[in-house]
Amino acid sequence: MNQLAEADNRICVMVGDIGAFGFRGFAEKFPGRFLNVGIREQSMVSFAAGLAIQGFKPAVHTITPFLIERAFEQIKVDFGYQKLGGCFVSVGSGFDYAALGCTHHSYSDIAMMRTIPGSHVFYPASPVELDAILKYCFSHSILSYIRIPARNSQAMIAKNLSWSLGDFYPIRHQENPDAILITSGGLVDTCVEALPYIHSGVNVSILHLPTLQPLNETKISQYLKSTHAHIFTIEDHSVRGGLADIIRDLILKNQIKTKSFQACGVESEFIRSYGNFQELCAHVGIDPKSIAEKINLLCINP
């Protein structure tokens, strides 16, 4: 952010009483361009729209449910409807704050943000992707939502792939795969960790989609068209309106032949259990073992 703000004096950062410590260097370097607006999410978003109207480029940051779900109407009306550029960056999506309970979970943020016309939705898995996405957002006057996961993907970091809008990343590419796992952000490594539990005769590819909207549909459908595999979507989000619906729409629209389509994510429930992220993944059925079991079941005994 410091580099971006250095290069463009219209960039401003607003936070809702989180991350002020992490931004202290930014605040000192760019006086007035960092604001801890406080616990006022709705007016923080409308306030940021006021800055955008006057030519500034606001980034607005706080915990997912309070940024996207609480202040959704402000994002929709003050940015979407008014065609203003703004970058909304959240932490604590899905059930990253596992033990804090349902008030601090958010399984609907991607679905909600996708419904705003013109919005861009991102779920990166590594700091390199995040930097590239932020750079893209600030150099285009767009309404964007970036969901930052609590864990960086070591697999994605090791790949060192350069990011481009709408593209997918083959974390693992197999010729003639039996199953393709499509995931993004915080669950990339979970999919990689499922591999040791998958039967040795089953070929599995893993794709990471850091851009959930807009997609490079042509490229993704070309990749999937040649495979005729079982397609799995793995997400720490509701299976309604998120990655599952995005990929299902793409498959139907492009008449992609698949052996089956399996949506793995949060079904219609509040996750009332506590514990850590991995434990809640197991509860939902998106931990490495559960993912592997589903794949083995379909691919070994078709």
Place this chain on the structure above:
Amino acid sequence: MVYEAKEGHIPSAYSIVDIILSLYAARIENETKKASEKDIFALSKGHAGAALYAVLAYFKYLSKDELWDYCKTNSILGGHPDRCKVPGVVLSTGSLGHGIASAVGIAYANKLSKKDSRVFVLVGDGEMEEGSYWEAIMLAKDLELDNLSVICDYNRSQLKYSYHHNYVKAMSAHGWSACSVNGHDFKAMSELWKKQNHELQFILAETTKGYGVERMIAEGDNAWHRRTPTQLEYEEILEELSR
């Protein structure tokens, strides 16, 4: 406008039209300021947009002919103003409690850019029930802004349904400079707008919904809030207004 469209909030528009017209005449369209530092007016209570359109037409942002297309399919003038369509409209409003916080953002942006420009934002007394209104009021104070005036259209129509609040006292308690004015006294308001103010200012404009039309005042808000007059009523209202 509203009679042609069979849609709109006439009493709300008559409640604020004197405020907006006097403000534009005394301040916004004041030609002594350079264009980049022009003072800014934002209508947070978007449902009274018809009054803003009339004033914008008076100051040639719109042609008067365009007013007759109000709320028609291809018109740029909707029931609530859209900044992407209407020249001179700063904020697209309609959902209450948004415009006030965006006005705080505009005032802050002007400070960052070192622009000598004051922001005037008009809210409704009903709108002040929104939680986001009070978030914005506290935020403006925390940011130590001195280039923002909030004008409240105090027509008390909403207060029938809620407790009576002393908004001047409440805003003073939040650290704003607060006063009241007769929202239909053109001269008093013009003098107020012309004063160079360097503080957070709250102005309670005491107004009457449907001001200028006896039947709207007498028959009240339940009857007229979103009603279109019949042809006979329309002719009688025009005659009454031209007196």
